[in-house]
Amino acid sequence: MEAPARPTDPSVEDVLLRPLLHTGRAYYVAGGLLLSVILFGAYQWGLQVYFGVGMTGKTRPVYWGLYLTNYVFFIGISHAGNLISSILRLTHTEWRRPLTRAAEAIAVCGLALGASNVLWHLGRPELAWMPLVHPQFLSPLVWDLIAISTYLVASSIYLYLPLIPDVALLRERAVKPRWLYRLLALGFSGTPKQKARLEKAIAVMAVAVIPIAVSVHSVLAWVFGMTLVPMWHSTIIGPYFVVGAIFSGMAALIIVMAILRKVLRLEAFMRPSHFNNLGLLLLVMSCVWAYFTFAEHLTTWYGNVPDEKAVFDARLYGEFAPLFWTMVAGCFVLPFPILAFKRTRTVSGTVLASVFVLAGMWLERFIIVVSSASFPRLAFNWDHGNYHPSLVEISMTAAECAAFALFFLVFVKLFPIVSIWEVKEGREAEAHPAAVL
Amino acid sequence: MAIDLDRCTGCEACVVACRTENNLPVAGAEQSALGRANEWIRVERYVEGEFPNVKVRFMPVMCVHCDEAPCVKVCPVSATYENPEGLNAQIHPRCIGTRACAHACPYTARYFNWWEPAWDSPLEQTVNPDVAVRWKGIMEKCTFCVQRIARVKDTAKEEGRSIRDREIQPACAQACPADAMVFGDIESQESEVSKLAESPRAFRLLEELGTRPRVIYLKEGDWRGSSGTAD
Numbered sequence: 001m002e003a004p005a006r007p008t009d010p011s012v013e014d015v016l017l018r019p020l021l022h023t024g025r026a027y028y029v030a031g032g033l034l035l036s037v038i039l040f041g042a043y044q045w046g047l048q049v050y051f052g053v054g055m056t057g058k059t060r061p062v063y064w065g066l067y068l069t070n071y072v073f074f075i076g077i078s079h080a081g082n083l084i085s086s087i088l089r090l091t092h093t094e095w096r097r098p099l100t101r102a103a104e105a106i107a108v109c110g111l112a113l114g115a116s117n118v119l120w121h122l123g124r125p126e127l128a129w130m131p132l133v134h135p136q137f138l139s140p141l142v143w144d145l146i147a148i149s150t151y152l153v154a155s156s157i158y159l160y161l162p163l164i165p166d167v168a169l170l171r172e173r174a175v176k177p178r179w180l181y182r183l184l185a186l187g188f189s190g191t192p193k194q195k196a197r198l199e200k201a202i203a204v205m206a207v208a209v210i211p212i213a214v215s216v217h218s219v220l221a222w223v224f225g226m227t228l229v230p231m232w233h234s235t236i237i238g239p240y241f242v243v244g245a246i247f248s249g250m251a252a253l254i255i256v257m258a259i260l261r262k263v264l265r266l267e268a269f270m271r272p273s274h275f276n277n278l279g280l281l282l283l284v285m286s287c288v289w290a291y292f293t294f295a296e297h298l299t300t301w302y303g304n305v306p307d308e309k310a311v312f313d314a315r316l317y318g319e320f321a322p323l324f325w326t327m328v329a330g331c332f333v334l335p336f337p338i339l340a341f342k343r344t345r346t347v348s349g350t351v352l353a354s355v356f357v358l359a360g361m362w363l364e365r366f367i368i369v370v371s372s373a374s375f376p377r378l379a380f381n382w383d384h385g386n387y388h389p390s391l392v393e394i395s396m397t398a399a400e401c402a403a404f405a406l407f408f409l410v411f412v413k414l415f416p417i418v419s420i421w422e423v424k425e426g427r428e429a430e431a432h433p434a435a436v437l
Numbered sequence: 438m439a440i441d442l443d444r445c446t447g448c449e450a451c452v453v454a455c456r457t458e459n460n461l462p463v464a465g466a467e468q469s470a471l472g473r474a475n476e477w478i479r480v481e482r483y484v485e486g487e488f489p490n491v492k493v494r495f496m497p498v499m500c501v502h503c504d505e506a507p508c509v510k511v512c513p514v515s516a517t518y519e520n521p522e523g524l525n526a527q528i529h530p531r532c533i534g535t536r537a538c539a540h541a542c543p544y545t546a547r548y549f550n551w552w553e554p555a556w557d558s559p560l561e562q563t564v565n566p567d568v569a570v571r572w573k574g575i576m577e578k579c580t581f582c583v584q585r586i587a588r589v590k591d592t593a594k595e596e597g598r599s600i601r602d603r604e605i606q607p608a609c610a611q612a613c614p615a616d617a618m619v620f621g622d623i624e625s626q627e628s629e630v631s632k633l634a635e636s637p638r639a640f641r642l643l644e645e646l647g648t649r650p651r652v653i654y655l656k657e658g659d660w661r662g663s664s665g666t667a668d
Binding site: 123136141380 | 468471472473479481482483496498507510511512513514515531532533534535536537539540541543544545548549550551552553573574575576642643646
């Protein structure tokens with residue numbers, strides 16, 4: 001597919017600001033549908049709060065279930081957002097320009113949604129503030145709280161900083177609501193001094209979010225890894241979670257981009273070459289994920305410790321085998337050939353591979369949480385895969401997916417989803433290479 | 438606490454006594470089948486061998502009150518802690534229900550209140566006034582009948598004497614018809630439990646994990662709970 005003719009600068013703004021200025025009927029229908037899914041989830045969760053956590057499918061010994069799965073999954077997705085954006089920014093990769101905003105938005109939204117699962121999960125959600133006031137610092141859950149709140153602040157700043165010049169543009173154009181843009185623009189008028197400061201701040205944040213992002217998912221993994229539960233208690237679990245996070249996040253980014261480009265007609269900005277490049281990155285992550293998974297399971301199998309072997313057997317041949325092999329297919333077997341060949345590394349090809357990866361990675365989180373929890377060390381307490389998510393857990397999962405979509409629905413109405421000033425800057429640099437540096 | 442597995446008949450009198458003493462609500466058949474019946478002490482059954490040469494082993498398991506308790510470390514709000522006497526205690530009003538301790542415990546000895554506890558009439562009249570009724574959304578577990586320990590301590594103090602060996606009887610130990618459970622002060626040289634701890638038959642459950650449990654099991658030959666198959 002050939003990219004459409006390159007728009008000149010005025011039309012860059014026009015195309016990218018169009019979603020902010022015009023809203024169709026379909027928009028409200030979609031918003032209403034998503035909102036009703038969220039409201040149903042809220043109603044179900046209200047029942048859970050009223051009657052007790054017994055409303056979920058959880059039992060002894062599977063005390064953690066779908067909420068924790070979503071917790072890890074959504075926070076994982078949020079990673080790629082920031083990591084892709086910051087790494088590409090720091091390496092001055094030119095093709096990043098139309099992608100960074102969407103990636104940073106995924107980061108903030110995924111993180112907030114993922115973290116919210118703690119609240120849905122707690123036995124007494126009304127006391128969720130307790131760890132803030134009475135933290136017990138030996139607990140990995142408190143480390144997690146610190147890491148996630150740091151990351152939420154950092155990624156919000158990292159989303160906001162590159163947004164400032166675009167907000168200033170919206171203020172100049174008197175787009176409504178004016179008070180919002182006047183407030184958020186912080187008096188930015190694009191003077192060289194302001195610009196230099198802004199770029200410095202962005203560069204600092206781009207460096208800062210990388211270690212923070214890695215630490216967040218490591219700590220998340222350690223919530224599991226610090227316990228003595230078979231196959232949670234492993235040294236690889238931290239890096240394994242980080243790799244999985246980047247992997248699933250890239251897949252999410254590809255899917256989000258494909259939808260945005262279709263719905264908002266951004267084909268001129270999010271070009272097939274972007275999908276090709278992201279597809280290559282996804283391919284690399286798929287291989288790394290497969291290697292980690294293999295290494296983890298080979299070590300367990302060879303060691304043959306009965307407690308761990310019970311989980312291993314359940315995963316590979318037992319109760320969890322259908323899920324496990326679906327996961328292997330979704331994360332590696334299916335996407336690998338699609339992404340390996342240039343002919344299939346097209347927009348639709350990478351989107352298809354990403355759908356497989358997202359499904360596979362969600363299953364991976366589910367299997368890690370539930371299969372280990374099902375086989376505690378004293379065999380009498382084994383729960384042979386009896387955990388089945390209940391209506392409240394499923395509707396809350398649906399509500400979270402709906403909230404993710406709704407976030408983007410609102411975001412594209414308030415802010416340009418492609419960074420206008422960065423795209424313009426890129427075009428200028430391309431036109432006058434000597435002018436930059 | 439020492440538990441002699443060679444004496445245990447698997448009668449579950451300890452389970453019933455514990456339930457009555459500590460106000461464990463009736464879960465009902467349906468919830469029990471889901472695994473939601475709370476038993477601060479349970480009799481684990483392990484079947485060894487192939488039919489017809491089958492041997493069933495019983496093992497009462499409760500919170501073993503580890504000296505290095507994994508549950509204490511993971512709680513984000515210090516709702517579980519080790520008290521100066523070495524009991525691992527759960528502070529119910531402080532618990533927020535993360536259930537992290539439930540997974541951290543290698544003995545699966547911690548229980549969660551899935552629902553608001555309820556007793557069908559007239560069972561509500563059997564509720565023990567010495568023990569708090571817990572509420573939905575929090576963890577609970579064996580306390581070694583801390584209310585009985587407190588009572589004996591008070592009596593001994595009033596009478597101006599020290600506590601006699603085996604004077605403190607947790608409900609399970611008191612109910613055991615085979616006299617398989619002995620509770621006492623392991624640091625006292627004279628106590629029966631400290632003598633039993635020296636027995637060549639003595640072992641501690643999953644002691645290879647380094648949790649240093651305070652419950653001692655006695656059994657001819659070796660025993661490891663996680664080998665063999667559950668029924």
